[in-house]
Amino acid sequence: MKVEIRTPDKSVFTGEATLVQLPGIDGLFEILQYHAPLVAALQKGKVKVQDKDSNTRFFEINGGVAEVLRDNILVLAE
Numbered sequence: 001m002k003v004e005i006r007t008p009d010k011s012v013f014t015g016e017a018t019l020v021q022l023p024g025i026d027g028l029f030e031i032l033q034y035h036a037p038l039v040a041a042l043q044k045g046k047v048k049v050q051d052k053d054s055n056t057r058f059f060e061i062n063g064g065v066a067e068v069l070r071d072n073i074l075v076l077a078e
Helices: none
Strands: 002-006 011-016 019-024 027-032 038-050 056-069 072-077
Antiparallel strands (some): 019 038, 056 072
């Protein structure tokens, strides 16, 4: 699935992933391929992005919102 993490200033990450873990306002949650459409508010924490080779990257955010639609994840972060 395609993942984009953006801040007001720049695009932080664009790429493919097999798993994305997000810090939701009610706790951590994960998105896998073919996830149902979703819009969620995010709190301060780390976004975990894992690719098909099991390489993991982390991105620190100060909150924001995430949208999941048609195997695309868009994170608009502060």
